[in-house]
Amino acid sequence: MSLHISTLHRNKRCLLAYQSHRTSKLRDLRFETSIIPPHLKKQLSKQEIEYFKEYDTLLESYQRSLGLSLTSFVGGTLGGEGAPMSNMIEIRVTKKGGAGEIITDDGGTVDLKEGTTHFLKRGDVERMIRMGEVEQVRGGV
Structure with a gap:
């Protein structure tokens, strides 16, 4: 039982690390461009595309409140x-x-x-x- 629980926790950590890496790449992409290139869009899930759009909205709102552009x-x-x-x-x-x-x-x-x-x-x-x-x-x- 202990081995089974340890395996589940390890798999959960691996999945969370993978998800964190992908969201980090999406944030980096937003600093390069404000739209997702078509060749990358095919590789993203619907939730990742929605995350990118929401991150873009938050970043734009934050930049407006500061009165400067963080992306240029x-x-x-x-x-x-x-x-x-x-x-x-x-x-x-x-x-x-x-x-x-x-x-x-x-x-x-x-x-x-x-x-x-x-x-x-x-x-x-x-x-x-x-x-x-x-x-x-x-x-x-």
């Missing part, structure tokens, strides 16, 4: 695990007909035509990533 850092290095090392990301325009012309924070303009890729500040394109007009190719880590 000017100057490059924060050093924390999961946090972006750069606020520059490479994006590809996926919206039919393009996403139009945007004015960046530094006052420049960029014409986002369908199928083109650009290397821009995360803050300049975050809204478009959420709306699905552009997709993050790489960067921010």
